[in-house]
Amino acid sequence: MKASLRFLAWLFWTIITTVVSLLFLVLLSKLFYKFYPSVTLYTVMAWINLNIGYPTAYYIVGVPILLLFALYFYRRSVRRHEEKYLKLLIEEVHNMEEDSANRIPVENVGQLGQLATDINRMVDRLRTSMEEERRAERTKNELVTNVSHDLRTPLTSITGYLGLIEQDRYRDEVELRYYVNMAYEESIRLKQLLQDLFEYTRLQDKEMKLYISKINLVEMLHQIAAHFAWQFQESGMECRLLMEEQQLYVMADGDKLRRVYENLISNAIRYGHDGKYLDIRARVDGQEVVTDVVNYGEPIPKSDLPHLFDRFYRVEKSRAKNTGGSGIGLAIAKHIVDLHHGSIGADSDEYRTVFTVRLGRNYN
Helix, strand or coil: HHHHHHHHHHHHHHHHHHHHHHHHHHHHHHHHHCCCCCCCHHHHHHHHHHHCCCHHHHHHHHHHHHHHHHHHHHHHHHHHHHHHHHHHHHHHHHHHCCCCCCCCCCCCHHHHHHHHHHHHHHHHHHHHHHHHHHHHHHHHHHHHHHHHHHHHHHHHHHHHHHHHHHCCCCHHHHHHHHHHHHHHHHHHHHHHHHHHHHHHHHHHHHCCCCCCEEEHHHHHHHHHHHHHHHHHHHHHCEEEEECCCCCCCCEEEEHHHHHHHHHHHHHHHHHHHHCCCCEEEEEEEEEEEEEEECCCCCCCCCHHHHHHHCCCCCHHHHHHHHCCCCHHHHHHHCCCCCCCCEEEEEECCCCCCCEEEEEEECCC
């Protein structure tokens, strides 16, 4: 729209100035005849007709004038547009200092158009950088708040029980051993929380390297299940391994991948022990190896499913606190799977809760 208005303005002023110039030439001719009466209009016209011709004379006089003014007003229009556009660029550059820069409409104004493109790229990068900085600041504040809260709870319990012991506020040795045992359990919980936090912080490091090797996932799952035999017995649960094949290979970092399944199994024991069974399944789906960790305990509300892998998220805060959950385990599992370019998800209904891990067979 602006380009059309500029064109119309250029055309208007070109025509007006050309007509005015021709009228001015006519006026000069009349003045010339006045001062030189021997040169009559008839003799001039006869000479033009004989040597040039009338139409050609019009072209010789009018066309150069038209072209001259057309060029002048074109350059004038371009120069004014460049000055206005440059002023806009300068204003937006100044706005960058005040954190209020906006994207500039890119126009075909010579090198200024390329400059506008570069400024827009700078604005986008600046916004992205500032958003990442704000996000990092929010994450840091959330981390400090959540860690402070989670560390305070076991520390309060430990200092409380040890305070009772220090003040001899126990009836007999049985109660003393009870206080010592409770303080010990809270210290174990505190240690696990610190380990989870340290592991999560390490996984957040984008430069963390994976040591990839060919792993038989079936063999790994059998080993992990055997490692949890005592926990299964203490929780009154039975682990059932249902493997589609005896050899399902993936390219992965064995130590980190083991942590994924340890977290999923620990989570299933913690919250699914009422179901008595824990099923671990593995199968091939196209170019992926799919594993399911299934428990038959209390279902997870649908509203909580999208947030299960968020840091410090707990489905039931009171239950998580009583069972020792830190709210970091599933977030750690997701980060490890993401590092392997895989996916992890959860589904739950009134019969069972399933955590599904998908890993590429040819990941490298």
